[in-house]
Amino acid sequence: xxxxxxxxxxxxxxxxxxxxxxxxxxxxxxxxxxxxxxxxxxxxxxxxxxxxxxxxxxxxxxxxxxxxxxxxxxxxxxxxxxxxxxxxxxxxxxxxxxxxxxxxxxxxxxxxxxxxxxxxxxxxxxxxxxxxxxxxxxxxxxxxxxxxxxxxxxxxxxxxxxxxxxxxxxxxxxxxxxxxxxxxxxxxxxxxxxxxxxxxxxxxxxxxxxxxxxxxxxxxxxxxxxxxxxxxxxxxxxxxxxxxxxxxxxxxxxxxxxxxxxxxxxxxxxxxxxxxxxxxxxxxxxxxxxxxxxxxxxxxxxxxxxxxxxxxxxxxxxxxxxxxxxxxxxxxxxxxxxxxxxxxxxxxxxxxxxxxxxxxxxxxxxxxxxxxxxxxxxxxxxxxxxxxxxxxxxxxxxxxxxxxxxxxxxxxxxxxxxxxxxxxxxxxxxxxxxxxxxxxxxxxxxxxxxxxxxxxxxxxxxxxxxxxxxxxxxxxxxxxxxxxxxxxxxxxxxxxxxxxxxxxxxxxxxxxxxxxxxxxxx
Numbered sequence: 001x002x003x004x005x006x007x008x009x010x011x012x013x014x015x016x017x018x019x020x021x022x023x024x025x026x027x028x029x030x031x032x033x034x035x036x037x038x039x040x041x042x043x044x045x046x047x048x049x050x051x052x053x054x055x056x057x058x059x060x061x062x063x064x065x066x067x068x069x070x071x072x073x074x075x076x077x078x079x080x081x082x083x084x085x086x087x088x089x090x091x092x093x094x095x096x097x098x099x100x101x102x103x104x105x106x107x108x109x110x111x112x113x114x115x116x117x118x119x120x121x122x123x124x125x126x127x128x129x130x131x132x133x134x135x136x137x138x139x140x141x142x143x144x145x146x147x148x149x150x151x152x153x154x155x156x157x158x159x160x161x162x163x164x165x166x167x168x169x170x171x172x173x174x175x176x177x178x179x180x181x182x183x184x185x186x187x188x189x190x191x192x193x194x195x196x197x198x199x200x201x202x203x204x205x206x207x208x209x210x211x212x213x214x215x216x217x218x219x220x221x222x223x224x225x226x227x228x229x230x231x232x233x234x235x236x237x238x239x240x241x242x243x244x245x246x247x248x249x250x251x252x253x254x255x256x257x258x259x260x261x262x263x264x265x266x267x268x269x270x271x272x273x274x275x276x277x278x279x280x281x282x283x284x285x286x287x288x289x290x291x292x293x294x295x296x297x298x299x300x301x302x303x304x305x306x307x308x309x310x311x312x313x314x315x316x317x318x319x320x321x322x323x324x325x326x327x328x329x330x331x332x333x334x335x336x337x338x339x340x341x342x343x344x345x346x347x348x349x350x351x352x353x354x355x356x357x358x359x360x361x362x363x364x365x366x367x368x369x370x371x372x373x374x375x376x377x378x379x380x381x382x383x384x385x386x387x388x389x390x391x392x393x394x395x396x397x398x399x400x401x402x403x404x405x406x407x408x409x410x411x412x413x414x415x416x417x418x419x420x421x422x423x424x425x426x427x428x429x430x431x432x433x434x435x436x437x438x439x440x441x442x443x444x445x446x447x448x449x450x451x452x453x454x455x456x457x458x459x460x461x462x463x464x465x466x467x468x469x470x471x472x473x474x475x476x477x478x479x480x481x482x483x484x485x486x487x488x489x490x491x492x493x494x495x496x497x498x499x500x501x502x503x504x505x506x507x508x509x510x511x512x513x514x515x516x517x518x519x520x521x522x
Contacts, residue, residue, distance in 0.1 A: 004182075008189050009189055010209055010212040015352050016029070017196075019034060020197060023355070027194065029344065030042070050295070054294050056340075057190045058291060058313065058314060059336070060188040060191065060334065060337065061284055061314050063187070063321070063331075065093055065314060066321055068096065068280035069089040069096070076088075076273065078253060079266070100281050100282075104285045105308065116286075119282050126272060126275060127222070129262070131226045135233045135237075142229040143225045146221060179335070182338075183335045187337045190290065190294070195286060200212075238261075288310040288311040295310075321333050393476050394476060402451070407433050408496060409500050410499075413500055414437075424437045431451040432449065434448025434481075443513075447506055453474045456474065477492065480502070
């Protein structure tokens with residue numbers, strides 16, 4: 001599982017984190033649809049979305065329990081001769097569910113966190129054992145090669161469905177399991193996304209995306225390189241061809257047959273069995289906690305019996321699917337639960353884009369001045385300024401400002417430049433005027449003001465008379481532009497002195513830019 005799987009988790013986690021921590025909405029899937037639904041996100045539509053997420057998580061975890069019971073059963077069969085049967089697998093699901101229920105009852109810190117830390121510790125021990133006991137130098141080389149190959153073939157493997165090469169058993173495997181894993185990732189996305197969001201508070205969007213995509217993907221590369229390439233080395237360099245037949249016969253026993261080629265295989269196989277059990281216990285208890293959060297009232301602490309209910313229900317669903325059809329039923333349940341939620345993910349992506357775009361515009365406006373406060377003693381009061389802010393100027397009003405304020409102010413500045421033996425000129429056109437100052441071989445300074453037309457704000461439309469509404473309904477601004485482009489701030493309420501001060505501020509910035517440019521080119 002590389003960038004594709006964690007990309008799905010990153011999208012869901014980022015939506016939950018952004019709307020939960022940035023917009024102060026409940027940490028639920030429905031909150032991510034707030035830009036589209038508004039208050040209805042907390043109504044029946046939002047509840048339906050959360051229910052879809054609950055069922056997706058429920059079936060995703062249940063499918064994992066079903067697969068986990070088969071693999072644990074295979075390990076116990078090799079180690080202790082326990083029969084490999086559906087009855088035994090049902091018993092293993094019951095044991096895993098009981099352990100997960102106990103973990104959930106103990107809570108996040110006393111149960112889930114400690115069990116997860118124990119699980120990670122076992123995984124690291126087994127990983128280091130195989131890496132040290134196996135072809136260590138070969139694995140280091142293959143890690144680099146695997147990452148390189150993955151990056152080079154990423155576009156191809158992303159878009160290829162292998163539909164043109166169907167027919168053989170190998171190609172059928174590629175077609176079926178690629179679709180299945182996509183569905184499995186989607187069904188797990190509410191669960192994993194919720195956990196990633198909860199531990200990422202205080203991070204920037206860039207930090208979140210890079211961390212969620214790169215760190216787990218690299219860990220996946222290390223894991224698959226150590227186990228996968230060690231197995232390939234056994235087959236190609238040491239002639240362990242029987243390992244291929246063993247994997248083909250029963251994939252659930254592949255790990256245990258693989259460990260038989262290492263010292264103390266009995267101990268490592270037992271360790272692997274415990275590892276698989278704890279992996280699925282932590283998946284079940286964490287999934288139960290996420291479902292509990294999604295089904296609880298906002299801000300309310302879910303009761304213990306509710307946690308127990310969801311943990312037990314996951315085991316029951318896994319058992320029913322296993323009895324209904326084994327592997328086929330598990331895969332079908334994954335596809336069925338992932339399809340509706342994949343559509344919800346697409347809507348979540350749109351809502352996140354819409355919200356981030358609005359926030360980017362808001363942040364962008366804070367970079368530009370919105371006007372100079374009126375100077376005391378010039379007959380300008382706060383009421384005058386407020387009138388200018390809520391007014392909806394017409395084109396003739398802006399043209400009057402350009403002729404009566406802007407052009408005279410720019411000519412005063414140009415006259416002083418000429419007195420300093422600096423060539424400058426004023427260009428006046430319909431709806432705009434600008435000052436140009438020649439800097440010879442360096443970049444010239446340009447300061448201009450132009451009339452820009454906009455749709456009037458809603459408050460201005462509501463105040464228009466019906467007679468005025470029949471004319472030009474557009475709203476005009478006198479915006480500043482420089483050589484680099486528009487600066488997006490309006491100066492129509494400035495007087496000549498304030499406008500001259502703004503010209504000098506921009507000119508000072510231009511001189512500083514030229515200084516930095518000269519110093520870097522020196």
